[in-house]
Amino acid sequence: MPLGTQSEWGWHSFNNDSGxxxxxxxxDYKGPGRNVPYSVxxxxxxRQRAAADWFRQNPHRLQLGNIGFEILKKDGSRAAVNDLKNIKQQLTLWTGEIKSQFSVEGSTISVSTFCDQQQDIISVSIQSSLLREGRLKVFIRLPFPTGQWLDEGTNYAHDDKHKSSLSDVANNRALLTHEIDSxxxxxxxxxxxxxxxxxxxHYFLVTPDNATGKFEFNCRFTPDALTTSLPGYVKTKNQNAIAWQRFWKSGGAIDFKGSxxxxxxxxxxxxxxxQYLLRIQEAGSxxxxxxxxxxxxxxxxxxLEMHWWHTVHNALWGRAALMQRSLxxxxxxxxxxIAIAKRQGFSGARWxxxxxxxxxxxxxxxxxxxVWQQPHxxxxxxxxxxxxxxxDKTQRPESPQFAPGIKSNPKQNNGKQDNRKQGISNPTNQAPEKMSARKMxxxxxxxxxxxxxxxFMASYAWYDSAQKRCQLGPALIPAQERFKPNETFNPTFELAYWRWALTTAQQWKERLNLPRDDKWDHVLQQLSPLPIKDGMYLAAESAPD
Structure with missing residues (x-):
């Protein structure tokens, strides 16, 4: 598994020398009555292939650096992975601490690591007799981006294509600067x-000058040269205890005790x-x-089609604030x-x-x-x-049906669907929702x-006068990613999601005391039914087999 260091802000592009x-x-792909340009x-x-490859590659997320130990054995040679014995590592979810312990030639090394909850900082406390002997050091290595589909953060070639420097050196601090193109x-x-x-x-070594056998180390990655001091190990540790207890005491939980x-x-x-992994990896801005x-x-x-999986659980488990960060x-x-939709001849915003x-x-x-990312x-x-x-501690209102007018069992519906009354104002005949200040x-x-x-969704669905219904596609690729775009239309999942999203958008109009949108209602009333064959839903109407 790669042991790189990533951030939300760390991106890089190689120079676009070819312009x-x-x-x-x-x-262009053939759409209903016209050609539609897609970036493919x-x-x-x-040149077209080279241009597409360049824009796929750039910008790419940077691996900011590798941090680890340089350990000297008794004979003065560097210890390798095979020299590490009695390895133990434990993550304490309640406090966010990673405890690591291993030995080299009988000498034990104990490490406690925390990650700051507000900044891109790691704080480490190390205990070992090797510190007193000058045989345990911390290294920081700054790699060069591969520009490949997968960057594991260990590209140490091309030393001449990037610059790094050391400054502001003192017995308790130092600053590294890394430059790659712009x-x-x-x-x-x-x-x-x-x-x-x-x-x-691009290789830096921190050598402790310590006779106590204990060393604390803090490292902050930042896009700007900050002058503020770093919090120490103890402060970061205490901060983690507070933050993680707050997290675990909020939201939903499942207890299988007694099973x-x-x-x-x-x-x-x-x-x-x-829950822990999603909190540390999927809850950013x-x-x-x-x-x-x-x-x-x-x-x-x-x-963006995967963003649903990354963040919806936060809201469903009572931590909607974490989901809102990325919205x-x-x-x-x-x-x-909006510009993408306009370029393609549609209204609204195409995500x-x-x-x-x-x-x-x-x-x-x-x-x-x-298109299945669109309603997200x-x-x-x-x-x-x-x-x-x-x-607000009020009763949750009923949600609009996921696919109004469609029975859950296709066999009970005989493969047919009545769209005539769908999408009209207040279709569930519910009393108007009470709007609190929070909801507003x-x-x-x-x-x-x-x-x-x-x-966009209403603009994208086109009316087929011969069939007397609104269609999705062609050209499109449904969620399965296995059908040809020029031949595919009316995929089942997308049709259902389209109906739910337009129904919900109309409900937002009503909540805000705005008139319903006639175009949206037209699509809701005329949208193609979910394709069914032999009592089963098809992947798409264009794929009956």
Whole structure:
């Protein structure tokens, strides 16, 4: 497993010496009555392929650095992995502490590690007799980006293509600066009595000058050269205890105590560990990359169709505030989503599939034609709205049906569906919802996202006068990612999600005392039924076999 260091802000692009333009990645696909340009990959060699490859590769998430131990054996040689014995490591979920212990030639090394809850800082406490003997040091190595689909953070080639320097050196601090093309970031070190040297390019060594056998080390990665001092190990430790107890005492929990099923203990362990992993990897200010922080895959870029899986659990487990952190990104990049829709001849905002922190669209022969990420924003916003019920201590209102008018058992519906009455005002005949100040704040905060998203969805669904119904596609690729875009239309999951999202968007109009949108109602009333064959839902109407 890669042992790199990633951040939300750490990105890099190789120089665009060939002057590639995004327009060079566009390819027309035949839509209803017109061609629609999509940013895709190109198979044939040439400039279009090179341009698509460059925009897929850039920007890419940086591996900021590797931090580890340089341990000398009794004969003066460096210890290797095979020299480490009696290895034990434990994560304490309640406090966020990782305890590591191992031995080299009979000498024990004990390490306690914490990650700061507010800044990109790790704090470490080390205890070993090897410190007194001068045989245990801390190294920081700054790698060069691979620009590949997966960057494991161990590319130590190309020393001449990046610069690093050491400054502000004292017996308790030092500053490292790393420059790669136009990207620059800083590594601020703080420690208890040590010397910092650079025995090789992009390689820095912290040598403790300590006779106590104990050493504390703190490291902060930052895009700016900060002058503020780093919190010490004890402060970071105490901060973690408070933050993690607050997390575990909030939200939902599952207790399998008393279960006689032999799998219960392991299932409970995995549920708890999953909550921890999702908290540390998926609760930032931007949609996370598809593999979180476990791997730096897909060039480190987020995929918006997967954002649902990364964050919805927060709201469903009573921690909607963690989900809301990344929703600000959608508001920030809304103009770019609107621009994509406009370029393709649609209204509203079309959400990117593979993107980056700035909201740029990444060329993809699959991702550019996916649409199941489109309703996610409405889903997120609706969860935020419903979360206010628990905060207001009022009864949660009934939600709109996921697919109004569609019976759960296709056999009971004989493969048919009545769309005539769907999408009309207040379809469930419920009393108007009471709007608290909290709910109104959520409605006003996310209404632009909800309405722009719904506007595209209504624009994307086209009316087939021959069939007398609204269709989705072609060209599109449904969630299964196995059907040809030019041949695919009316995928079942997308149809159901389209109906739910437009129904919910209309409900937001009503909650805000705004008139329902006639175009949205037209699509709801005329949207194609879910395709059924032999009493079973098909993957898409275009795939009857």
């Amino acid at each position: 590639y333009q995004r327009t060079e990645t566009w390819k 990959q190109w198979d044939a060699p040439g 990207s620059r970031y800083f590594v601020q070190l703080a420690y208890t009595n040590a010397r910092v040297t650079s025995p090789g390019q 006689t099923d032999p799998r219960a203990h392991e299932l409970e362990r995995r549920i708890i560990l999953s 931007y949609p996370p990359q598809e593999t979180g922080l476990t791997y730096n895959s897909w060039f480190g870029k987020p995929h 600000q990104w959608y508001q920030d990049v809304l103009p770019k989503a 990117q599939k593979m993107t980056d922190n700035t909201g740029e669209e990444t060329p993809s022969s699959v991702g550019a034609l996916l 924003v409405i889903y997120f916003a609706e969860l935020c709205f419903r979360d206010q019920d628990s905060l 704040a959520i409605l006003n905060k996310y209404k632009d996202l909800v309405f722009a998203t719904a506007e």
